[in-house]
Amino acid sequence: MIMKHNEEQLSADWREDEAAAMKWMEFPREILIGKNVLNNVPDVLNKLKISEKVLLVTGKNTLDVAGKQILEMIENNGGVCEICVSEKASPEEVKKITEAGAALGADCFLGVGSGRSIDLAKLSSKNCDVPFISIPTAASHDGIVSARASIHSDGKSESVEAQAPIAVIADTEIISRAPFRLLAAGCGDVISNYTSVLDWELASRHQNEPFSKSASMMAYMSADMISNSATLIRPGLESSARIAVKALVLSGAAMSVAGSSRPASGSEHMFSHALDRIAKKPALHGEQCAVGSIMMMYLHGGDWEKIRNSLQQIGAPTSAREMGIEDEEIIEALLRAHTIRPERYTILGGGLTLSAAEKMASVTKVISD
Numbered sequence: 001m002i003m004k005h006n007e008e009q010l011s012a013d014w015r016e017d018e019a020a021a022m023k024w025m026e027f028p029r030e031i032l033i034g035k036n037v038l039n040n041v042p043d044v045l046n047k048l049k050i051s052e053k054v055l056l057v058t059g060k061n062t063l064d065v066a067g068k069q070i071l072e073m074i075e076n077n078g079g080v081c082e083i084c085v086s087e088k089a090s091p092e093e094v095k096k097i098t099e100a101g102a103a104l105g106a107d108c109f110l111g112v113g114s115g116r117s118i119d120l121a122k123l124s125s126k127n128c129d130v131p132f133i134s135i136p137t138a139a140s141h142d143g144i145v146s147a148r149a150s151i152h153s154d155g156k157s158e159s160v161e162a163q164a165p166i167a168v169i170a171d172t173e174i175i176s177r178a179p180f181r182l183l184a185a186g187c188g189d190v191i192s193n194y195t196s197v198l199d200w201e202l203a204s205r206h207q208n209e210p211f212s213k214s215a216s217m218m219a220y221m222s223a224d225m226i227s228n229s230a231t232l233i234r235p236g237l238e239s240s241a242r243i244a245v246k247a248l249v250l251s252g253a254a255m256s257v258a259g260s261s262r263p264a265s266g267s268e269h270m271f272s273h274a275l276d277r278i279a280k281k282p283a284l285h286g287e288q289c290a291v292g293s294i295m296m297m298y299l300h301g302g303d304w305e306k307i308r309n310s311l312q313q314i315g316a317p318t319s320a321r322e323m324g325i326e327d328e329e330i331i332e333a334l335l336r337a338h339t340i341r342p343e344r345y346t347i348l349g350g351g352l353t354l355s356a357a358e359k360m361a362s363v364t365k366v367i368s369d
């Protein structure tokens with residue numbers, strides 16, 4: 001069993017952060033999840049009273065997967081749609097897309113693709129002070145529904161607050177046909193909430209950090225949704241995509257309630273962010289966070305084997321070798337993880353010793369003995 005509070009602990013911790021009650025919680029207004037919901041793009045634009053002058057941000061592959069179809073639907077509906085195809089989530093690319101949106105006079109951006117395209121639409125629409133709609137073609141992490149975006153520059157990535165989508169249109173038929181590795185990574189990102197929630201609780205106890213029980217329970221529940229359905233997550237199945245997307249939406253909502261990524265990003269995400277800077281060839285975000293979560297659960301004294309088993313059932317990597325990462329890079333990332341976001345208190349505290357890092361990585365079978 002994953003570490004859970006006893007009843008006494010639960011009631012002691014059942015306290016909403018006072019400030020959270022006053023927080024501005026940004027949620028999508030429309031969320032469509034299901035087979036062929038892509039056809040509803042014009043309806044959603046109408047419902048949101050968007051005049052259909054939209055900038056569609058996509059990638060080379062996802063242009064064919066969904067971008068062209070959306071363009072056609074909008075044009076057939078009398079709207080104006082321009083397309084920006086991007087390959088990198090860089091500040092230069094954000095500037096270019098922002099300028100394209102402003103020149104068009106776009107009243108909405110569409111992020112069509114997976115993480116990169118959605119982040120680009122998120123950031124550039126915010127610059128233009130207009131909403132954006134998230135239209136994921138893969139479910140590789142909870143950024144498809146959250147207000148956070150990652151930006152890459154000089155080989156480094158930075159996670160920043162942007163804006164939440166005004167709508168999410170997740171066509172599970174399309175998502176189920178995306179490379180399965182992306183879906184498994186999305187499941188890993190959600191499963192890693194098990195440790196981010198524990199880190200947040202720890203910070204609340206050790207540092208009196210503002211804490212929201214409802215946000216933490218939403219994040220925890222989304223992890224449970226995936227872990228309890230691990231055997232149902234299979235390549236090519238529309239039902240698997242539906243399970244994953246619903247869990248990602250719940251995880252994104254947890255971040256909206258918290259007003260930060262705290263419920264879904266703890267020590268395991270710091271490990272992944274460190275790995276992004278260290279590894280010659282980083283793996284997918286959700287894969288790294290999930291492997292990090294196995295090790296961080298070991299540090300918390302919880303049931304790390306349950307996380308490992310769920311990932312194995314899904315077919316997500318559980319070791320450095322399976323992620324294509326060197327053992328030495330894992331150790332380096334563990335040693336550096338606590339410096340990534342020092343203001344976010346986690347089980348990593350002031351850092352690990354080399355022997356502690358080696359032990360946790362080898363006991364949990366992330367690196368070979």
Ligand SMILES: NC(=O)C1=CN([C@@H]2O[C@H](COP(=O)(O)OP(=O)(O)OC[C@H]3O[C@@H](n4cnc5c(N)ncnc54)[C@H](OP(=O)(O)O)[C@@H]3O)[C@@H](O)[C@H]2O)C=CC1
Pocket residue numbers: 058059060061062063065089113114115116117119137138140141142143144146148149150151157174175177178179182284285
């Ligand atoms: N906002 C957040 O909270 C977070 C953001 N990120 C960021 O997200 C990005 C990574 O996102 P991720 O989704 O893993 O990767 P990408 O967005 O780079 O997508 C991976 C690849 O899959 C392709 N693809 C997507 N959907 C399909 C489909 N249906 N069929 C065939 N190919 C498809 C993409 O094509 P194409 O080239 O056409 O796009 C791309 O080549 C990084 O920039 C990362 O920093 C990561 C974690 C959290």
Ligand SMILES: O=C(CO)COP(=O)(O)O
Pocket residue numbers: 141142143148159160189261264265269
């Ligand atoms: O990836 C995230 C949640 O899953 C966002 O977290 P970060 O704030 O660490 O980028």
Ligand SMILES: [Zn+2]
Pocket residue numbers: 141142189264265269285286289
């Ligand atoms: Zn994540």
